[in-house]
Amino acid sequence: MYKQTEDRRSFLKKMAILSAVTTATAMFPGILFAEEQTKNLPVGDLEWKKAPCRFCGVGCGVKVGIENGKAVAVKGDPNSTVNKGLCCVKGYHAVISMYGKDRLTKPLVKKNGKYVETSMKEALDLVASKLKETREQHGNDSVSIYGSGQWTIPDGYVASKFFKGCLSTNNVEANARLCMAGAVGGFLTTFGIDEPMGCYEDIDHADVFVLWGNNMAEMHPVLFSRLLDQKYKRKAVIIDFATRTTRTSVAANKSILFKPQTDLAVANAICHEILRNGWENKEFVSKYCNLSKGKTNIGYGLEDKFKFKEEASAINLDEFKKFLEDYTPEKVEKISGVSAKDIKYMASLYGDPNKKVTSFWCMGMNQHTRATWINNLVYNIHLLTGKISTPGNSPFSLTGQPSACGTVREVGTLTNRLPYGVVMNPKHREKAAKIWNVPVSNIPPKPTYHTVEMFRALDRGDIKFMWIQVTNPMVTLPNVNRYTDAAKKEGRFIVVSDIYPTPTTDIADVILPSAMWVEREGLFGNSERRTQYFEQMVNPPGECMSDTWQLIEVARRLGFQEQFPYKEETHIEEIYNEYRQFHNNKKHNMAPLEVLKEEAGMQWPYVDGKPTQWRFNAKYDPACTKEGFDFYGKPDGKAIIWQRPYEAPPEVPTEEFPFWLNTGRVLEHWHTGSMTRRIPVLNRAVPHAYVELNPVDAKRLGISDGDMVLLTSKRGKLKMPALINGRGLPPVGQVFTPFFDENMLVNKLTLDAYDPISKQPDYKKCAVRVEKA
Amino acid sequence: MPIKSYIAYPSEGKRQELIEALKEFEECEVIPSENHKIIIVVTETDSKEEEKVMEAKLKEVNSLMMLSMVAGFDTN
Missing domain, CATH: 3.40.228.10 (Dimethylsulfoxide Reductase, domain 2)
Incomplete structure (x- = not known):
C-alpha cells in the first residue's frame, strides 16, 4: 500500500502512465515504449473492477478503483472494444458524482408543504397505499410510471412487469421517448x-x-x-x-x-x-x-x-x-x-x-x-x-443514455411495448403473461399515453399518481411550465426516486433516495447492442436503495409476492435470467450472465457462444435464413x-420571434447536470448555461460577450448570458443554448410538438425573440 | 494537484518537433513510443488553475494534431 502524500502522488502519476501505456497497447498492438520509462509501473493496491460508464450511450468500458469501501478513481478499460482504454472527461470523473454533499440519503415525505425525513419502510408503505387507493378510486389507468434510459435492465424489467402485468395499465414510459423514439420509428x-x-x-x-x-x-x-x-x-x-x-x-x-x-x-x-x-x-x-x-x-x-x-x-x-x-x-x-x-x-x-x-x-x-x-x-x-x-x-x-437501448428499447418500457413485441399483439401478450406468471387478461391490449401525452394527462387529471425514477422531467420536458404546474395540481400524487435534489424532486410528495451505478448491481445496453454487467462495488449511503428493489418492495406490499419472489442477494441474476426468456431466439438472444461477468460486454444476438456484429447479412448473422441479406x-x-417529402416545422421564425432556437448539450455536462454539476472540476469548467449568438446578430443587437440576454418565445421568457465566438457558432438568425442548467430552464421556451409516428418531441427548432436584457 | 495522462498524435512529419516542444514544459513528462508515432504525455500541476493554463498551452502547440485524454487523478 502506498504511504502519505508524496508516495501517493508518485503512485498516481505512475497509474496515469500505466493507463496510457495500456490504452496505447490496446489501440496499437505491438507498440513499444522505452523500458526505463515504463518499468516499475505499479499494479497498486486499489482494487479495480469493470463497469460500463454511467453517462452516455456509447457504453465505454471503465475500471473503477475501490479503496476502503469508496470508489476513488476511474480509468478506461483497455479490454473494452468500445473505447479501447480511452475515457472522456465525464467518464473519468464519474465516481465524484457519487459523493456530492447534498446526496439524498433518507426518504422524504411532504407534510404541510415541508419535507420530513422518514424511514424507507414507512415511505414505501405510503407509496404502496397511495398507489392502491388511486387505482381503487380512479381505475387502473390513473396510475403511471415514468423512467429513463438510465434505468438498468432489471429496473425497467420489473417496472414493466409490475405496471403492465400486475397493475393492468400500459402507463409505462421513459425519457428515451424524448431522445430515441424517432430512431425506433425509423428502424421499425x-x-x-x-x-x-x-x-x-x-x-x-x-x-x-x-x-x-x-x-x-x-x-x-x-x-x-x-x-x-x-x-x-x-x-x-x-x-x-x-x-x-x-x-x-x-x-x-x-x-x-x-x-x-x-x-x-x-x-x-x-x-x-x-x-x-x-x-x-x-x-x-x-x-x-x-x-x-x-x-x-x-x-x-x-x-x-x-x-x-x-x-x-x-x-x-x-x-x-x-x-x-x-x-x-x-x-x-x-x-x-x-x-x-x-x-x-x-x-x-x-x-x-x-x-x-x-x-x-x-x-x-x-x-x-x-x-x-x-x-x-x-x-x-x-x-x-x-x-x-x-x-x-x-x-x-x-444514443445518449447508458441503457436507452438496453432497457427502454429492448425491455420495452414504453406504453406500446413489451419485453418481446407490442401490447397490441395477442401472442406477445400471451408470451409476457406466461413468463410473468399473470393472467393474460391483465395486460391491456391498447397503448395509453406516450410521454408528452402522459404529462398532459397528469395536467388534465386523467392520471393522478406518477412514479418518476432516475430522470428529471421538470427540466427536460418541452414547454415545461405546463407540466410543472400540472404536477402541483390538487389531487396529484408524485413519487420521485433519485440521488440528488432536482426540480423534479421539488414537485414530489415522496422522495425515495436511490442507490447509484456501482452502489448496486445491474446491467446496461449500449448503442451497438452490447449488454454490459456491473457488480455492486460499494455500499450506498444512508437508506439508499436500488430502483429495482424499491419497485419489488412496493409490488409485494400490493400482494404480488408470487410475481416478485426474488431473493435480495440474487435478485439481479434471477431477473436477468427471467428476462432472457423473452429473447430466446436467434434474432435477439442475449449472453448469459456468467459471460457478461467475465467480458467487457457482449453484443446480441448472442448465438452459439458468439456475438453478432453485423445483422441482416448472412455472412455474419446466424438469424438470416437466406443467402446474402435478410431483413x-x-x-x-x-x-x-x-x-417521404420535406414538410416545414410547426413553428418558424416570424417578425415577432425572428430567431431559431436550438438546444443541446455540452461536453462537460451530462443531460440535466444533476450528476456532473456535482463534479467540481466540470462545474467550474461550465458553471452555467448561456446563449450562443452569431457575432453579426450580437453586433446588430448591441450585445457583447457576457451580457445578459432576454429570450422570449410564445411560451415563456428566459434570461441568460451571451456567448459570442465560444465553442459553437450558430449562423445568423439562430441561437443555441444548452439545457443542463436547472437555474436557466430553456425548456420554458421550447415547443411540445412531436413526430406523429414516433411521438418524439423536437427540441432543435422553435422561434424566439432575442434582446439585450 | 491534478495528474493527467494523454495520447498525443503529431502532425504529419512533425513528431520530433512535437517531442521537443512538449519537453519544454516543466509540467510534462513525455514518453514517445519506440516504434509508433504516438506519444504519451503526462501532466502534473499544482492546482486546477495551473492545469487549465497547461491545457491551453498544449492546444497551442502547432506540431500537435490531436490529444486524447486517458486518465486523470487529483491528489488532493
Whole structure:
C-alpha cells in the first residue's frame, strides 16, 4: 500500500502512465515504449473492477478503483472494444458524482408543504397505499410510471412487469421517448425491427463518415477520437452536416450547414443524385428492398389527445424517381441553403462503389417533428447504394443514455411495448403473461399515453399518481411550465426516486433516495447492442436503495409476492435470467450472465457462444435464413425505401420571434447536470448555461460577450448570458443554448410538438425573440 | 494537484518537433513510443488553475494534431 502524500502522488502519476501505456497497447498492438520509462509501473493496491460508464450511450468500458469501501478513481478499460482504454472527461470523473454533499440519503415525505425525513419502510408503505387507493378510486389507468434510459435492465424489467402485468395499465414510459423514439420509428418502419445493424467496428473500416446533425466531438467524444484516429491513419473523410458550427465541424474535413428541418430535402436530393447518375446498387435494391409511401401533412401533435395512423402503400422505382424530381440539388439549394455542389459532393461519396460510408446521427435527426421520416430517408441512401450491414457501411443511430437501448428499447418500457413485441399483439401478450406468471387478461391490449401525452394527462387529471425514477422531467420536458404546474395540481400524487435534489424532486410528495451505478448491481445496453454487467462495488449511503428493489418492495406490499419472489442477494441474476426468456431466439438472444461477468460486454444476438456484429447479412448473422441479406424484421425479408417529402416545422421564425432556437448539450455536462454539476472540476469548467449568438446578430443587437440576454418565445421568457465566438457558432438568425442548467430552464421556451409516428418531441427548432436584457 | 495522462498524435512529419516542444514544459513528462508515432504525455500541476493554463498551452502547440485524454487523478 502506498504511504502519505508524496508516495501517493508518485503512485498516481505512475497509474496515469500505466493507463496510457495500456490504452496505447490496446489501440496499437505491438507498440513499444522505452523500458526505463515504463518499468516499475505499479499494479497498486486499489482494487479495480469493470463497469460500463454511467453517462452516455456509447457504453465505454471503465475500471473503477475501490479503496476502503469508496470508489476513488476511474480509468478506461483497455479490454473494452468500445473505447479501447480511452475515457472522456465525464467518464473519468464519474465516481465524484457519487459523493456530492447534498446526496439524498433518507426518504422524504411532504407534510404541510415541508419535507420530513422518514424511514424507507414507512415511505414505501405510503407509496404502496397511495398507489392502491388511486387505482381503487380512479381505475387502473390513473396510475403511471415514468423512467429513463438510465434505468438498468432489471429496473425497467420489473417496472414493466409490475405496471403492465400486475397493475393492468400500459402507463409505462421513459425519457428515451424524448431522445430515441424517432430512431425506433425509423428502424421499425424501414426494417420492422429495432436497433442498429452495425457496430462500432464500422469505424475501423469506413472510408467516409457523414455526421447528420451530430456534434460527436462533444456528445460522443471517445467515439469521435476513434473517427479522428481513422482520419489520420487511413485518410478517412469526415463530413459534418449540421445547423451550426461546432468542435466537430472544426475537426471534420468538411463542414456543411443546412437550414433547420431541411435535412429532409437534402436527403431526398442525395437520393435523386444517386439515381440520376445510376449509382444505385440495382441488384441490392431489386433483391432486398420494397418501396412504399405513407401519409403526408401528418401534423405535429400540438393538441391534447392528437391521433395519427399511418397508411402505407407500395410504389415502384419509377414513381419514386418521379417524386424525387422535386428534389434536384438546385431546387433543394433554395430550401436548405446547402449549395447544389455540396449536395452533389455528398451524393458522390455515398454513390462511389469503392468507398465504404458510415452515417452517424443522434438528437439532430431524432428530436425532429419528422424524426421517423428523416431516419427513413438516411436509410434510403444506404439501401439504394447497398451500403449497409457490411463492415464500414452502416447507417448508425447513436444514443445518449447508458441503457436507452438496453432497457427502454429492448425491455420495452414504453406504453406500446413489451419485453418481446407490442401490447397490441395477442401472442406477445400471451408470451409476457406466461413468463410473468399473470393472467393474460391483465395486460391491456391498447397503448395509453406516450410521454408528452402522459404529462398532459397528469395536467388534465386523467392520471393522478406518477412514479418518476432516475430522470428529471421538470427540466427536460418541452414547454415545461405546463407540466410543472400540472404536477402541483390538487389531487396529484408524485413519487420521485433519485440521488440528488432536482426540480423534479421539488414537485414530489415522496422522495425515495436511490442507490447509484456501482452502489448496486445491474446491467446496461449500449448503442451497438452490447449488454454490459456491473457488480455492486460499494455500499450506498444512508437508506439508499436500488430502483429495482424499491419497485419489488412496493409490488409485494400490493400482494404480488408470487410475481416478485426474488431473493435480495440474487435478485439481479434471477431477473436477468427471467428476462432472457423473452429473447430466446436467434434474432435477439442475449449472453448469459456468467459471460457478461467475465467480458467487457457482449453484443446480441448472442448465438452459439458468439456475438453478432453485423445483422441482416448472412455472412455474419446466424438469424438470416437466406443467402446474402435478410431483413428479417419484415415478413418477406425486404427493407423498405420510403417516399417521404420535406414538410416545414410547426413553428418558424416570424417578425415577432425572428430567431431559431436550438438546444443541446455540452461536453462537460451530462443531460440535466444533476450528476456532473456535482463534479467540481466540470462545474467550474461550465458553471452555467448561456446563449450562443452569431457575432453579426450580437453586433446588430448591441450585445457583447457576457451580457445578459432576454429570450422570449410564445411560451415563456428566459434570461441568460451571451456567448459570442465560444465553442459553437450558430449562423445568423439562430441561437443555441444548452439545457443542463436547472437555474436557466430553456425548456420554458421550447415547443411540445412531436413526430406523429414516433411521438418524439423536437427540441432543435422553435422561434424566439432575442434582446439585450 | 491534478495528474493527467494523454495520447498525443503529431502532425504529419512533425513528431520530433512535437517531442521537443512538449519537453519544454516543466509540467510534462513525455514518453514517445519506440516504434509508433504516438506519444504519451503526462501532466502534473499544482492546482486546477495551473492545469487549465497547461491545457491551453498544449492546444497551442502547432506540431500537435490531436490529444486524447486517458486518465486523470487529483491528489488532493
